[in-house]
Amino acid sequence: MSLERPDEREEETAVEERSADEIGELLGDNVIGREEHINAPAYVIRPDAVQETLSTLKSEAGYDHLSCVTAQEYEDRYESIYHLKKYDDPTQEVSVVVPTDRENPVSESAEPVFRTADWHEREAYDLVGIEYDDHPDLRRILLPDTWQGHPLSRDYDQNRPQVVTLREHANPLQEDYKAGGQDSDTMLLNIGPHHPATHGVLHVETVLDGEQVANIDPDIGYLHRCEEQMCQNGTYRHQIMPYPDRWDYTANMPNEWAYARAAEALADIDVPEYAQVLRTMGSELSRMTGHFLALSTFALDVYGDFSAIFMYGMRDREKAQNILEDLTGQRMMYNYFRLGGVVWDLPEPREEFFEKTRDFLEDLPQALEEYHDLISANEILQMRTVDTGVLPPEVAKEYGATGPVARGSGVDYDLRRDDPYGYYDELDWDVVTEDGCDNYSRLLVRMREVEESAKIVGQCIDLLEEWPEDDRTIQSNVPRTLKPDDDTEVYRAVENAKGELGVYIRADGTDKPARFKIRSPCFSNLQTLPEMSTGEYVPDMIASLGSLDVVLGEVDR
Amino acid sequence: MSSDNRPFITDDSKVLTDTRDARMAGQGDRFNSKLREAFGSSPFILTKFDKFMNWVRGSSMFMLQFGIACCSIEMMHTYSVKHDLDRFHAGVPRASPRQADVIIVPGTIVSKFAPRMKRVYDQMPEPKFVVGMGSCTISGGPFQEGYNVVKGAEEVIPVDIHVPGCPPRPEALVYGVAKLQERIANGESSPVTVKPYELEQFSDLDRDEVVQKLADQIDEDDLVMRYNWSDSP
Missing domain, CATH: 3.30.460.80 (NADH:ubiquinone oxidoreductase Nqo5 subunit)
Structure with a gap:
């Protein structure tokens, strides 16, 4: 932990704790x-x-x-x-x-x-x-409105036919398409689900008053591919681990950790320290790939620029992906974690891998300098992002926002430090926060987090290089078939690139979970969009959406 | 021509004739591109018009900027540095379907999105081509057993080229696009597929239990897509 902020640590330990009976x-x-x-x-x-x-x-x-x-x-x-x-x-x-x-x-x-x-x-x-x-608006959120039955209930028949409507959106300029009756001057505008600025298949229904957003309703569920059902149908040991990679598909590896952490707590599995270092390194490299993509698509949204900055971001992402490919054998869907460790050791020859990673880390400060020149120091971008999409910290907490979105609002919350797992608490790094609460701060948080991730990766590389040869256990002994005790329940979260990714598992004594629930950070973060955008201009709404950095695979699961 | 003849450098008057001679004689790669081969030495070509059009279509494809799921990240990598699909005459992503020839379907299609994708496809001008990217567009991939997942893009729109993988590497996508170009240039059309899921008016549906139940919720003129999950593979 960093030595820079001793007071804060003291403050945190001073948080009043009540016993369960109290x-x-x-x-x-x-x-x-x-x-x-x-x-x-x-x-x-x-x-x-x-x-x-x-x-x-x-x-x-x-x-x-x-x-x-x-x-x-x-x-x-x-x-x-x-x-x-x-x-x-x-x-x-x-x-x-x-x-x-x-x-x-x-x-x-x-x-x-x-x-x-x-x-x-x-x-x-x-x-x-x-x-x-007493719920203000209880209607379906992930499935279409006309869906019959509730798919995760016990008596649901998956084979029954369903009818899904495609509501024809008439010309929004027509008289009858004005939201709020004949007299109003507002107009309904559908943004998405197929739109370059929505980062996937998000549908945002906006009511515009002139160029300002009068009302906004994000409509999700266009990528609801039943991740929870898939995990409930898989066995703990091997069949679930490939799916977490596909939740947040821009920064995949920390997701695997969410499942691993929950399942390891559930079945009481230890992880060798060497494997923890490997996990930490992989996750941080992966977090960098996620932030590079967030950065380049944010520039894409704000400048509408499909060339320069986007290409710079992809260049660096490609480098990080190459290192991860060497480590795991896959470009994106790493499937690297196993319960009780990781699937394999560093690639041989190790020196080559260390050298390649160090090269990448060495080039990084210069690359970030370029980003600052291109993006954050650019006046146009500053005009577009400073003081737009303001999210005060109290509101962020109210909505359960986490990750860079919360940290951009000055909420000092990072599970890697506050609820330590892996090897994070042994390493020297800082939690990045910005007090601006606007789109610009969220961008800055991501850019600075890349530096912190690089610090962590560098330290992991040093550790791995020096690690004693006879202690390189990558997996602990885990039974071939895991059957956690009946009726044990666990909820565990990790910090992925977007925030707090939690997994709840209830075991029923078989080798498959009885209930598998994913707490997605993007799901909670996206809820803050109306707070940030109501009353602002449409382009600022697009910038806010970009700065939230939602990944629809994780929002819809 | 003598071997020590150096065109472009010596005196100006000879350059023109030398260049022409070199073209006609077929010397040096520089003058013998595929294009030159097709054109021959004369500025005229004789070909069938539709053959020419096929060649043009294959050589200048406008892709639709269309991202669905994980595969779209690899698709973005294919468009950008290192892989650069632009080198293969297929790199300009268009945001509007009305300007695009090719739609790459990069990801899992779920019940709520299928009608939208059909609509986007319908908005593209003819002739249009579809590249299905990843296992999900082939069969639903890892999510095939999901209650909400359409078992492949072919259920909704006809697909010309399938690129397997989860997700496919950018190289694989480039190969898929190159294959599509080859097919277009050869004038092969995609096989006509029977599509189980079509958009239709709600009033045209069979009056079974589900439809009766929804009758007062859905306008008769609304377009709907009916999923018969038990019939899909």
């Missing part, structure tokens, strides 16, 4: 039972006391980060689990379990307490079928 007392009569999840104590509460419980936890116990909402169906009940954390110390966790009966699955919405619950609960309604009382 929290139980605080919640009083609303608690009807206790469970023990591997990561946190869980309180079973009455379905009509969700708001009261969560606001008590938020205001009195300091749990201000609703990380994830998991919904699932048991034989005899439905269950929503609210995973709460603290922004100041994410190791303090608590889960709130809300059971509802099968006949009438209705529980109270958490949306009035945490804004982020809005989309999470819509997803729970969409995929599992729990309804939330």
Whole structure:
């Protein structure tokens, strides 16, 4: 850890921690039972006391980060689990379990307490079928509106036919296409799902007043390819690991860590230290590829420039990909992690690999200098991005924003430091934050994070070079068939390129998970788009979208 | 011509004749490009017009800038430095389908997106060509068993060239595009495929249980796509 900020560390350790019993007392009569999840104590509460419980936890116990909402169906009940954390110390966790009966699955919405619950609960309604009382806008989010049934519920028949509409959007200039009646001067504009500026298949319905955005509604689900179902159909040991690569497909390797971390906690698997160093190095290289892409596509959005900056970004991404290809054998879908380690050691001859990586790291400062000349020092870009898309830190927390989006708003939150895993806490690096809260700060955070990643990779290379020959174990002993104990539940998160990527697994004693839930950082980050863009100009909305750096594969899963 | 004759450098009057002679005699690679071979020594060519058009089409393809999923990242790499699809006369991504000849389908197609993709494809002017990139556009790939995943792009639009891989390397995509150019230049058309999923008006659908249920939600004139999951491969 860096020596530069000793006061902050002290502050963090000073975050008040309450014992599980104290929290139980605080919640009083609303608690009807206790469970023990591997990561946190869980309180079973009455379905009509969700708001009261969560606001008590938020205001009195300091749990201000609703990380994830998991919904699932048991034989005899439905269950929503609210995973709460603290922004100041994410190791303090608590889960709130809300059971509802099968006949009438209705529980109270958490949306009035945490804004982020809005989309999470819509997803729970969409995929599992729990309804939330007092929710402002409970409709399907990932699947089309006309979908029949809830695919992750127990009695869903996958073979039943479905009808999906393609609503014809009439000419927006026609009289009847004005949003808000005949008298208004607003116009509805559909951006996406096929649009160069939406970074994939995102559909943004905007209502414009002149050139300003009066209302905005991101419509997602155009890449909902059933990742959770796929993981529930796979066995722990080998069949799940290829999928995380495809969640956030710009920076793949940290995603593998999310699954590995959750499953290793669930099955109590140790990872050799040597493998942890390899994992750390791979993940940071991968994070760099993600940030290079974010940078180059952001420039693409703001300048509309498909040549210079984009090519520079791709050039450096290509270099990092080459190193990772040497390490893993794949350009993008590395599939490098295994439970209990990694799949293979450094490529031989090692010196060549070290040299290649060092060359890359040596060239990096100059490349970043070029980026600063081209992008961040450019007046046009500054005019476009400084003080546009402002996201105050309180709002960011309210929406559960994490990663560069939160750090660009001055929220000092990075799981690599605050909830350490791998080899991060042994290395010397800093968490980057910027206080601007605007599009420019988010861009700067990413650019500076590339430098930090390079620092980490450099240290890993040194460590790997010196590592004693007889201690190079890359995998611990893991049983061929993993069967974690029945009814154990775990929620574990890692910091991927976009923020806090969490995985919830419930085991049922078989070799496949009974419920696999992915907490995607982009999903939460994208929710802040209306906050950032309402009242701004359309091009600023596009810049905000670029600075959020959403990857639709991860938003929709 | 003597061997110590050095065109371009010696006196100006000879240059023109030397160049022409070199072209006619077929000396030196510089003057014997494929184009020159086709043209011969005269400034006139004799060919069938459609053969010429096929050759032109294959040599100047405008791609649609169309990203869906993971494969689109590799597609971007194919367009940019190092691989540079532009070298193969196919590098200008157009944002509007109305200006594009070729659509590369880079990723998984899900139920909500299939009608949109069909619409984008329909907006492209004829003749149009489709390159399916990655396993997902062949069969649904790793997500084939998903409740929401269309089992291949061919269910929705006809595909000329399939590039397998998850994702395919940029080299593979370049090869796929080169193969497509070869086919176009030879005047081969894509096989006509029967597409199970077509856009149709809601009122034209069979009145079964699902349709009855949705009747009051969907306007009769709305375009819809009906998925019969049990019939798809």
